Amino acid sequence: MSKTIDPDIRKAQALPSSYYTDPEKFSEIKHRFRKYWHFAAHKNQLVESSSIELKHLEKLIDEPIMMTADRKIRCISNVCTHRGMLVVDGHCSKTTLRCPYHGRTFGLDGSMRAMPEFEEVEDFPTNKDDLRNFPILDWKGLIFSGIEPSGFESSLEEMERRVGWMPIETFEYDNSRNRSYDINANWALYVDNYLEGFHIPFVHKDLNRALDYDNYQTELFDGGVLQIGIANEGESTFDIPEGSPDSGLDVAAYYYWLFPGLMLNFYPWGLSVNLVVPLSVDSTRIIYRGFVWDKKFLGKGAGGDLDKVEAEDQHIVEFTQRGVSSRSYERGRYSPTKETGVHHFHQILTS
Numbered sequence: 001m002s003k004t005i006d007p008d009i010r011k012a013q014a015l016p017s018s019y020y021t022d023p024e025k026f027s028e029i030k031h032r033f034r035k036y037w038h039f040a041a042h043k044n045q046l047v048e049s050s051s052i053e054l055k056h057l058e059k060l061i062d063e064p065i066m067m068t069a070d071r072k073i074r075c076i077s078n079v080c081t082h083r084g085m086l087v088v089d090g091h092c093s094k095t096t097l098r099c100p101y102h103g104r105t106f107g108l109d110g111s112m113r114a115m116p117e118f119e120e121v122e123d124f125p126t127n128k129d130d131l132r133n134f135p136i137l138d139w140k141g142l143i144f145s146g147i148e149p150s151g152f153e154s155s156l157e158e159m160e161r162r163v164g165w166m167p168i169e170t171f172e173y174d175n176s177r178n179r180s181y182d183i184n185a186n187w188a189l190y191v192d193n194y195l196e197g198f199h200i201p202f203v204h205k206d207l208n209r210a211l212d213y214d215n216y217q218t219e220l221f222d223g224g225v226l227q228i229g230i231a232n233e234g235e236s237t238f239d240i241p242e243g244s245p246d247s248g249l250d251v252a253a254y255y256y257w258l259f260p261g262l263m264l265n266f267y268p269w270g271l272s273v274n275l276v277v278p279l280s281v282d283s284t285r286i287i288y289r290g291f292v293w294d295k296k297f298l299g300k301g302a303g304g305d306l307d308k309v310e311a312e313d314q315h316i317v318e319f320t321q322r323g324v325s326s327r328s329y330e331r332g333r334y335s336p337t338k339e340t341g342v343h344h345f346h347q348i349l350t351s
């Protein structure tokens with residue numbers, strides 16, 4: 001059977017429009033999300049002995065999960081083992097978790113501690129009364145979780161090699177940078193748009209002044225894409241240590257995308273995490289989290305005015321959703337010089 005996306009970009013037809021418009025295809029793809037690692041939170045989002053509900057994760061993998069911290073960080077089920085109420089709503093800074101429905105209490109490790117009016121219950125408690133623990137992966141303070149996640153090694157190796165020198169673990173959580181936008185477009189259109197710098201001169205006039213368009217780089221790796229924005233003269237750049245693959249280059253931004261919808265954008269001021277959360281075939285939530293490394297670079301260069309860039313992108317993506325939904329559009333072609341990232345994403349999506 002021939003592949004939906006030809007591996008030779010020069011011959012390939014782009015993604016069929018049904019991927020952006022067909023609710024059944026949407027559900028099928030969304031179902032696969034449980035096999036991937038997803039960003040939960042930076043550990044600095046939690047203070048000592050506390051827990052947060054991970055609402056975005058629930059939307060991504062259909063599982064209410066919270067993250068807790070005491071001496072250890074954990075991702076555990078947020079579903080009470082009594083009658084299924086959600087235990088934590090938002091954020092909770094206590095050393096025990098108490099279900100608001102009938103008062104069952106749990107430790108931050110998920111173990112059932114106490115339950116009123118259960119003295120006469122036989123064989124109680126057992127480990128079935130504890131909150132389920134989910135797999136967890138900690139890369140430099142970025143915590144990932146999932147239901148049955150696998151295959152993340154090559155992405156982490158790639159990031160380690162390139163940006164592993166940054167003190168990501170110490171980046172400070174800045175909740176004034178939190179954003180959440182619901183847009184009327186399929187999640188994959190938002191990802192397509194992210195994965196090419198081709199549109200920058202047309203759509204982002206200010207960003208285009210900060211970046212050197214001709215030297216914009218796109219690199220593919222297993223499960224993801226890295227785009228490197230090279231700065232125009234006078235714009236803020238990283239001070240890249242010797243021995244790093246990009247030492248000597250004027251890098252303004254590292255844009256990492258990891259399948260399906262995680263974007264880790266490193267700027268001289270720190271890290272902007274964008275989460276692409278599909279809500280339905282034609283609606284998507286975009287969530288921003290910001291972690292500051294060096295305040296003096298805030299508001300400058302390629303990572304300066306993210307709200308403006310975001311608004312420009314959303315406008316394009318919503319209009320494109322209307323376009324791909326029309327009878328006049330089936331599928332397009334790729335630019336071999338500018339759309340290798342989009343082509344790579346579509347191959348993963350259809351494999």
Ligand code: FES
Binds near residue numbers: 080082101102103
């Ligand atoms: S549902 Fe949690 S105590 Fe009853």
Ligand SMILES: [Fe+2]
Binds near residue numbers: 193194200309
């Ligand atoms: Fe853009």
